[in-house]
Amino acid sequence: MKEFMARYGTEAKCRRALYHARWPKGFRCPACADRRRSTFRRDGQTYYQCRACGHQTTLQSGTLLQATKLPLTTWFLGSTIR
DSSP: OHHHHHHHOSHHHHHHHHHHHHOTTSOOOTTTOOOOEEEEEETTEEEEEETTTOOEEOSSTTSTTTTOOSOHHHHHHHHHOO
């Protein structure tokens, strides 16, 4: 548990880990693969908007976590229990 908390103990740490898992070489637009993006927040969620095509996405869109209401720390903890 101590190791988990050090690595994924906050929502920010979980978001960072999810970002690197989803885009290991940095952001890529799912629609056009361009790297340029801007970010904005809406309803507590960070959106990434492609500067080339305008497509908007989030870290969770298109994943198993897309419609979850649970915090990422809960999902990450659940995935480590064996």
